[in-house]
Amino acid sequence: MISLHNVTAGYGRTQIVDDVSVDLADGEVVALLGRNGMGKTTLLRALFGLCDVFAGTLSTDDGALPMGRPDGLARSGLSFMPDDRGVFASLTVEENLRLARRRGHTPPVDVLDVFPVLRQRLTQPAGQLSGGQKQQLGLARAMLAGERAVVVDEFSQGLQPSIATAALEALRTIAATGVTVLLVEQGPQLPLAFADRVLGMVKGRLVFDESVQRLRADPEPLTSLLVVG
Numbered sequence: 001m002i003s004l005h006n007v008t009a010g011y012g013r014t015q016i017v018d019d020v021s022v023d024l025a026d027g028e029v030v031a032l033l034g035r036n037g038m039g040k041t042t043l044l045r046a047l048f049g050l051c052d053v054f055a056g057t058l059s060t061d062d063g064a065l066p067m068g069r070p071d072g073l074a075r076s077g078l079s080f081m082p083d084d085r086g087v088f089a090s091l092t093v094e095e096n097l098r099l100a101r102r103r104g105h106t107p108p109v110d111v112l113d114v115f116p117v118l119r120q121r122l123t124q125p126a127g128q129l130s131g132g133q134k135q136q137l138g139l140a141r142a143m144l145a146g147e148r149a150v151v152v153d154e155f156s157q158g159l160q161p162s163i164a165t166a167a168l169e170a171l172r173t174i175a176a177t178g179v180t181v182l183l184v185e186q187g188p189q190l191p192l193a194f195a196d197r198v199l200g201m202v203k204g205r206l207v208f209d210e211s212v213q214r215l216r217a218d219p220e221p222l223t224s225l226l227v228v229g
């Protein structure tokens with residue numbers, strides 16, 4: 001279990017994320033949804049120290065995790081793909097992948113099978129990749145590094161639907177080994193097909209926490225969350 005307690009965060013004096021608490025189970029695939037500007041990215045950034053954290057804690061069953069310390073979280077097996085994808089432009093695809101790999105940890109998927117274009121471009125600098133290819137490299141890196149949790153912002157940005165589906169199938173396989181997966185996604189389609197649970201954010205607060213099983217039967221709450229009223 002990964003638990004966030006009373007996380008409040010923002011930029012400078014501006015508070016964006018407002019007192020967010022949530023538990024994420026081992027092996028669970030959770031989608032964080034909400035309209036533009038509601039604070040989804042800021043919540044993920046808070047965990048990994050990429051904005052100002054005013055209050056809150058992050059913990060697992062084993063104890064507290066160093067919220068806001070990307071190096072400490074990486075050592076604890078939490079990986080993060082930020083919205084700019086977090087790849088090293090001057091390093092080759094192969095070097096980017098090698099740096100993400102954790103010693104002693106082999107994910108249950110071969111990322112080069114999930115993203116075949118990366119195999120063709122192993123020797124190319126990541127900076128020369130297209131936007132969609134960088135997204136695939138960022139996801140591959142997150143999959144390699146996430147021994148305990150994989151956290152991904154703007155999951156399907158720039159991905160062809162078939163690649164997004166392959167990536168989600170891979171993340172499900174990874175989750176089946178007990179890794180927690182948390183994804184920010186724009187639309188409801190992929191979460192409804194692949195996630196276990198949907199969290200909804202409005203104006204920095206989590207206002208919605210529902211199993212996908214229930215949402216498949218009645219998607220109306222999702223529509224209210226995502227459509228500008």
Ligand SMILES: Nc1ncnc2c1ncn2[C@@H]1O[C@H](COP(=O)(O)OP(=O)(O)OP(=O)(O)O)[C@@H](O)[C@H]1O
Pocket residue numbers: 011014016034035036037038039040041042043
């Ligand atoms: N670096 C920043 N400095 C100040 N305000 C920011 C910064 N980044 C984002 N914000 C503001 O924080 C609020 C929440 O933005 P955030 O990116 O977290 O939302 P989001 O739900 O992820 O939306 P989107 O899907 O558009 O990325 C917005 O009002 C945004 O303008």
